[in-house]
Amino acid sequence: MSGVDESTAFAALRGQLQDAATEFADGPDALEGILLGIVDDVDRAVREPLEIFPVCHHSPASAVAMARRLREKQPKVVYLELCEDMAPLLQELRNCRLPVAVQAFASEVKGFPAEWAPLSVVAPITEASAEYQAIAYALDTPGVELVLVDRSSDHVFQWQADTVDPPDQDAPPAEEEAALHGDAVGVEIGDLRPRFAELEEHLLHHGRVRHWSEWWHQYVELPLGDSDHDTYRQVMLLIGSLFRRLAPGDADRVRVDEDRERYMWTRMREHLGATGTDPQDCLYVCGAFHAASRVEEFGVHGSGTFEISPPSESTWQHGLIPSSHSAIEAQFGLAAGSVSIAATQWAKNLKRTRVRPYRLAGQAGARKTATSGKAAAPAVPAAPEAPSDKLSGFLQSPPALDRLDEAELLGWSVEIVRSARRNGYLASTADAIAVFETSILLAGMRDRARPTPYDFQDAAVTCIEKETVPGRRDVRRLVEILMGGDRIGQVGYDALPPLARDVHDRLAPLNLKLQQRGVQRALLDLSTQQELRRCSDVLWMLRRLMPHGAARPIMGERELGKQSVQESWDLALGTHQRALIELGYEGVSIEQVLEQRLRRVAYAPNATTAQVLAAVEDAELHLRGGRLADELGTRALEVLATERSVDGAPEVLRRVRRLLAYYRIGRPELPAWIESFAKTGYAHYCTLLPTAFTDEDATVRQVAAMLGFLFSMESLALSLGCDRTQLDLAFAQSHPQEPSRVALLWAARVHLGQLSRAELRERCDALLDNPLVVPAYPRYLSGFLHALEPVPQLADFVVEAVSNAFARLPDPVLLPWLPKLITTLRSEGADLAPLLIREAGRVFPGRLAALDAWVPPWQAAHEAPALPPATTGGAAGRAVLLAAHPETCDSLAKLLGCEDTWETQAATPTTGAVLTARHPETAGALEALLAGV
Template identity: 25%
Template sequence: MSTAHIFGIRHHGPGSARSLRRALEELQPDLVLVEGPPDADALLPLLAHEEMQLPAALLIYAADEPGRAVYYPFADFSPETVAIRHALSRALPVWFMDLPVSHSLAWEARIQADLQVVGREAGEAPREVSGNTPQQDATDLPLPDSTRLLIRRDPLSALAEAAGFTDGERWWEFLVESRGGNDSSVFEAITEAMKALREEVEAPGPEGAAFSWETHLEECREAHMRQTLRAAQKEGFSRIAVVCGAWHAPALQGGQASTDARLLKTLPKIKVRATWVPWTHGRLARESGYGAGVDSPGWYQHLFGTEGDVLAPWMTRTARLLREEGLDASSASVIEAVRLAGTLATLRGQALPGLQDVTEAARAVFCWDSDLPMRLIHERLVVGETLGRVPQDTPAVPLAQHLAAEQKRLRLKPEALARDLDLDLRKDTDLERSALLHRLHLLGVAWGEERRVSGARGTFREAWRLQWHPEFALRLIEASLWGQTVGEAAEACAAERARHEEKLPKLTALLDQVILAALPGAARLVLRQLSGEAANASDVTHLMQALPPLARVMRYGDVRGTDSAQAGEVFRTLLVRACIGLPPACASLDDDAAGEMRTHLGEVHAAVTLLQHEEHTASWTDALHSLATLSGGHGLIHGRATRLLLDLGELNPADVEVRLKQALAGVNPPSRVAAWLEGFLEGSGLVLVHDARLLGLIDDWLVGLSGDAFQEVLPLLRRTFTRFPAPERRTLGERIRSGEVRALHTRAEELDAERAALVLPVVAQLLGLEVMA
């Protein structure tokens, strides 16, 4: 006689896993059925492979649209893992029994299409909802009862509330995890509790209750599980172990085969593919996007993997972590924390300490009055960032296989924790590492984040921060349509982007990327596209934004063996056109537009000075002279152009003093003067540190302002001067306070009687006065 033994478990629960392992050893089943996707049955043997290191996840995706995918994570402490490995180690058949992903993904796509109809204008003719659902007006789909839906999604929280707990996580830990996981009879109690809860939820609702897509899909899932169980019984298996989520356990007992068959008959279906991908403990957390997550995977891994006393090893790991970070944590503290956690558990009536007891004990003993050590403990131990590994013969797209080979060849191991990597581009291996990281960026796989290094960007050094995320596996699958290797895929992707991009700044940024990624074919294509767009571009800001990336290509192209001649010609064309159009573009700007233009001026100036090309510098200098004296121009632009000319050596201090006096003249409103000073002094106040006369002029102007005018310009001046480095601000303040600046300024302004006598006759004649001999 065939008997099904149903074990309702909690996904990723170490207590459930321990109890299940004991129950399976007692039952000795001849078939194991596990809630999971049958699309991945062929991949189950890999879970027992010696190279498999959990956590890992089954990734199942639509063959024609890889972006539509589902993850099924597994950890060592997952009851599903225990069940599958029990069967594999004994050469027993093991099947997944949940609704195939080929159906659920197609069903979700149908829901998306149907919900687009919900927003149609009222009065449209009714329609029939796809699938085995009632006919109703698409504009009249009220939300399902929120309470019932919430209980279905998180039944543990509902039971926890009834038991007086604040959340389902803590309730389940008290009920199951803290029991040590050696009592197989707990499954009967779980099933009974879920049965009562389901009866409450599934009681008849108000007449005309709304149809719920989510509930209907759940019914299909449970119908498929029952059908799988019936098929196993027909094949003659006598002791069948069924491992499923606790919520589904009562639903697998009974049901009509004909009803289930009709329910499943009309389900849509698409073609899917499956593989294993590395996962992390952090992604097992509740907020990781997987509905059956847990808050403390690191703690659960410790519970499952530690026999006997779990407190002392945990507190020892805590102390070791804190000492590695330079924090005080002695052996005596470990002993005290263990005692305190045990006492807290006793006071709460628990057989074993739970995470709450352990956390409170660690906070009291190790953390003193700071939460920072507790955050470290939570991130590194309670959650953890362990990264799994899958066997080499796991099915994967060629692009992912090539990347794995490149990672091994270049000794770049993917890790869940962030680590820094410094590259010297004069070394062949480091140059190839840089190219690989930049190519992955083009493909949307941001494994590395480039960091700033001292000195100019793009020299022989690069600094990266590497951190591997599990979702990169899906992005590699999506990117595989571009090519079979990382280089081929990145080049094809860049070429396609170049063909459809018309904005100069984005084209030049793309050129910079493909140069760094060592993709000469794509670089030539981008340059051709860039040349064509440059001939037609008229927006001055776009021309200016396009120049800095081109300058980097020209300046540092030789480091990567790139021919930058064509880029140089494009740069010259864009710069000339930008310089011609710059004065008209800067006329009549408001404050926001002037601020943006000032930023562009600084970027183009840096690009021109980077190249040190005589022709480019001459064109740029002429444009700056035009801006500095532009009639009707914004004060911010005038001041910035004047400062850039001073930096280029085109103006001497005396010239700057004349222009500053003109800017400070009383005919100019205080706000315009403040804007001029902001543009002139942006970034550094050294020009005032070294020139007391300029500082004195500004000091005199500021002292002479009225109260209202001072209040008007104060925010602008504060913003300007607070951006100076602290040593510069301190030096300026000391000079003003000492009176040194005023003394120097006064001496500089002393009257020259001989020079004054030369203009007196002219002044007298203008005033109609008699000229005295």
């Protein structure tokens, strides 16, 4: 540095601020610590041997100043405020179309709360940003080194573990473009915004603007767009110091900010010491808030006492994900459309200042320029100059009055009316004129010589929308699109992780542009093109792993034992590219990722039997079962043995039935785990059955599912060694009181033969005859309806029970009782109602004319003539019955292996007695069967 006295650099500014403090605060002491401290911060940063370049996040003025300074200084080392572990990914930016975000992702979390998983950190990068200019310069200029010096992604969560809550998993989903970053924690270069709410409110009020983005655009962005380097630096340092000194005293946040600054300066001094680089050949790019730092480690001559804590044991993966203007605005709290307006302002600045920006060679989506990818001529090193005071002149100069560009404003007005008409608004030329004049009027009311895009947006909403939104987009959104639109980035094929590239390769036979955004239709004829079956397998796995809409089947299904001949899919892999990239952080193939997720679900501490069985089913569907399905099935058996509730009984019953049917058809023998599951489940539910019948927390549907499991698995369980006595004891100990459970118990006993249909019919008749019980009769019907799950053969009886209620109850009782019956059946048995409706359709006549002569089957059975006295008992009665029904006897004789023929003599008791004597067991069985009917 030159020998100029440091105290004289900003002496004039210090004197002016002291006079202002004395005049407005009745003495210099009130504001001296703030106003003079700001000047000290600026002076300290400007005199630092290692040049500090303060920036603001996604600021066109910062980007233009950065491009201009890089061409002037040509630094050999660029220190950048960005997570140091993201450095290897920056080379892949040339394979992408901006905006994109550099992401660090950790699915295996160690050292952090488990509910935080997965951890994700993103750093969005746009072309109109200072960080991109620095990256492009460093990567495409030979001999230049780019060093990222900010805390690592792991330290982001280490330092914020006590100050940041985990992402809200129940938050409402954002719009598609705004959700591109997911639940990631965003890091940015230059988080420059007042942290003192009253200060921001004061600035917005006196600036006559609605939000911070508009204030920044009007009072900082536009004035600094044409300023020289020294003015830009000092103004940005002034703003950073002002916001820092007026920030509220949040100890945790202050600690994190200061630790970041200590971290960065420690890393820079380590690099300077290791490489021997002259600080004059370096450039430190950081946010203006951190440039005005007061920590002891500040500067190349600062103290080196800061100790960097070791990273946690979490495994971090890194990659690039697509970003968008709206995603950046949503994550960092910017006004909607502000990033698009910044992109438009960036293009204007380049055209006006003729600054040549830096772009990575081969950058997708970037316009080619004469200097793209070429290194500029090395700058001639100049002797360091003492800092001069540029703040005084900037603060005292009146704002530049930019004349009205009528052609630009007129073009905006015409285009917004044309866009509004396309979106359903009844806009006309008169509205275009109104928007034009209102924009000028609003700018004048806000002391602006030229309407800003925000003034134009307000004018368009006022003149066109008129408090109605007839179209798909409102006018404010149409203005954002007009100003540049929501540009959405894309990660190129070469920058994708191996899993994503493998998915694209395996889906290549579909001949679709999978990286293109939007929905594409894929038609698969699996009968004639066998190679498409592999594509089908990939699509079904993507449907299982990715968000809804990424791969959506239109035609075709995949169930156990079924495979479609043709399939039709709606694919939007380009739209959901972030989700596909994050799958690549979990494995190298989708099969591996699916297996890991199934294991994670099955071995979770709170896993239920139904969830594990669902994992078994997915393993059979997508991974062809085998070892994994057997392992997960064994895990389901372990979970079942530990459950003490019946909450998941319906789902367990549904899935185990489906798996059992699949194994019986597709395998020569059942897997060992499902045999053990049937045996263990039989004993388990027999044990829980008495408690479930009386437990208020257990629903009737859950108890019915338990009975369904016991009845459907009974034959298999008994063949494997279970004892039927367990079930008998369980029913003997079951004493429910609630009507629906009582009806369910009656139906189950009918299935077991402990209760005949005649007895059940008598009990229902008794319920209808008792006026005190009639109001509760719908609950009995609900129990009978749920009984169709374990005892589907009772469907005709349930129809009879409902019909008897309508036939026997008088209207004064039936009409008030009918709404309760309908709501009960709808809420508690909607899934079983189709079975009841089919049975009613079979029983009742199909035509109205036949209804008058129709006799219900249950009444016809009661009115049937009684058998002769000789048939009521003894061998003679049985002989007459057998002679009257020879076909039944022939069928039973053939089943038993009897080859005797009927005698030709007339059927007499003696002949029947001879046949009965030969087969007494058959006669006894028939007698018992007919007695039950």
